[in-house]
Amino acid sequence: MQPPQPPYAAQPAADDDRPVTVDRREGPYGEVVLRRRGGADRGRPDGAVFEIIANGCFLMDTSDGRSERLLVRAALDALPADRRSPALLIGGLGVGFSLMEAAAEPRWGRIAVVEREATVIDWHREGPLSAVSAGALADPRTAIVHADLVAWLRSGPETYDALCLDIDNGPDWTVTEDNDGLYSPAGLAACAARLTPGGVLAVWSARPSPAFEESLRNAGFTRVRTEEVAVARGVPDVVHLAVRGA
Template sequence: MQGRELIDTVEVPGGEALRLLRRGDEYIIAIGASELMSSRMSGSEEALATMSCERLRNSKNARLLIGGYGMGFTLRAALAALGPDAQITVAELVPAIIDWARGPMAALAGGCLDDRRVNLVIGDVAATIADAPRRFDAILLDVDNGPDGLVRAENDRLYSPVGLAAAKAALRPGGLLAIWSAAPDVRFTRRLAAAGYRVDEVHVRARAAGKGARHVIWFAQTD
């Protein structure tokens, strides 16, 4: 079995360091002992985009916010699903993630960040949400391994009642908040409902071929 090669390490504001690793042709982003994502497992991140776009009332000129670039799986799937007049804002807190996408993982990115429909924001997705009243048709969040601040403690606010209310205020009528998680969380499902969302909890496989671990996506719709 091939060993892992450390490509780069970067500090996260208010959190632990992220590491980019390579094993053969596979890339891995890890934090501490936890593997956040792997280029071998893209199915659930792609489903976050495709299943969200299927729920949009109008995908031709939809306005999406994606929180967390990761390895670009969600962004690429959204671009493939949306029309030429759509606009996607990608909020990425860590500039090095984008450097990795344009550098060692450029082939994996496939030029998605250069698509004219993409607006890249280097900053906290919570700030983008707070500055965008009634702007988005959908907000897609994949910044942690679930509804808690794994990458950094400040991310907890995204999943708090205050954060869920802020997301609701940033959505257009009938808008959608979609949140990816590595595992179920009954309390968070209840929190979404208490915040006034209509909640659909969907289990999807980690790999595009329908294999691997089961991940969770919450689709929370507004009225």
Template sequence: MIPWTLIDTAPLPGGGTLRLKQRGTEFSIMLGTNELMNSRLFGSEEALARLACERLAGRAQPRILIGGLGMGFTLRAALAVAPADAAITVCELVPQVVDWARGPMAEVFAGSLDDPRVRLHVGDVAPLIAQSRAAFDAILLDVDNGPEGLTVESNDRLYAPGGLGRTKAALVPGGVLAVWASAPDERFTRRLRTAGFQVEEQAVRASTKGRGARHMIWLAAA
């Protein structure tokens, strides 16, 4: 078996280090012993974009915010279904992740960052949401393994009642918040409903082949 090779590391705000590893054509991003992303398992990341964009069908000039660049699978899936007049903002907290997208993982990203519909914002997605009012038709969040701050503790504010209220204000009426997680969380479902969202839960496979672990996607209509 081909061994894993450490390609690069990236410090996280508040502590911790991301590690980019490669084995043949496969990539993995690790935080400690947790694998956050793998280039072979991206079915649920694609589903995050597909399910959210389905709810935007027929809207002219949809504005979409993606929190978390990752390995670009959510972005690529959104580009595949979004109309030509869409505007997609991708927010990535860690600058090195953007460097990886344009460097060692360029083939994985397949030029998606150069699509004219895409604007890249390097920084924290939470302030961007907080300063926005009725700015987005959809907000897609994949910045942690679930609705809590695993990668960066300050991400907790995104999933707290105040953060959900700010996200709702950043959406147009009828807009959708889509959140990816590795597992269900009934408390988060209740918080979404308390914040005034109409909530749908979707369990999706991690693999595009319909096998493997099931991940959770919340679709919350404003």
């Protein structure tokens, strides 16, 4: 892996809003790129919007975050009202919206974030994305785990009250082929095994997936439903929700 070349952003984005590459690295899963776009009118503290691109596939940016925040809120709302200080596992650090939503909610207990790309973790700890997530990373409830989520679910030692997964563009549109296993019967069984009875699985997707809803039911999950988040163009983002039986 090549080290970052400081400063991360040596030049501003062009006036026509074309993205500028801030950092580009090769890792064990391919190329990961951080791009910066926009000026002082784009809603971030310094006016910049950051984008994460993996192997040429756009993953997410800092322009909105409504659906990533809903991922965490909906999981908490679906838990029993008497569940005290529930433990949360977030799959994928991304640009940090899900983590920030969790850290802003005092009802959560411990918050673990599993991220397989060391580059993304670096961007948050000491790079440009630290301006977005520094407060959430400093929360004493938060722990960042550098690991592959699929492997972590199958072998990790802890259980959680909620799993919020956002490592792909959805069950039907994975970033790498290896991630397909997360949405398979074996992968969903691993998710269920890591949940406490009555725990909630929430999965972000860039589009609805009736087939995935059926897979959740076949895996023994109950109260399977999909919440939609309208986007400016195209089909809505969604959060698939399901509950592990007692």
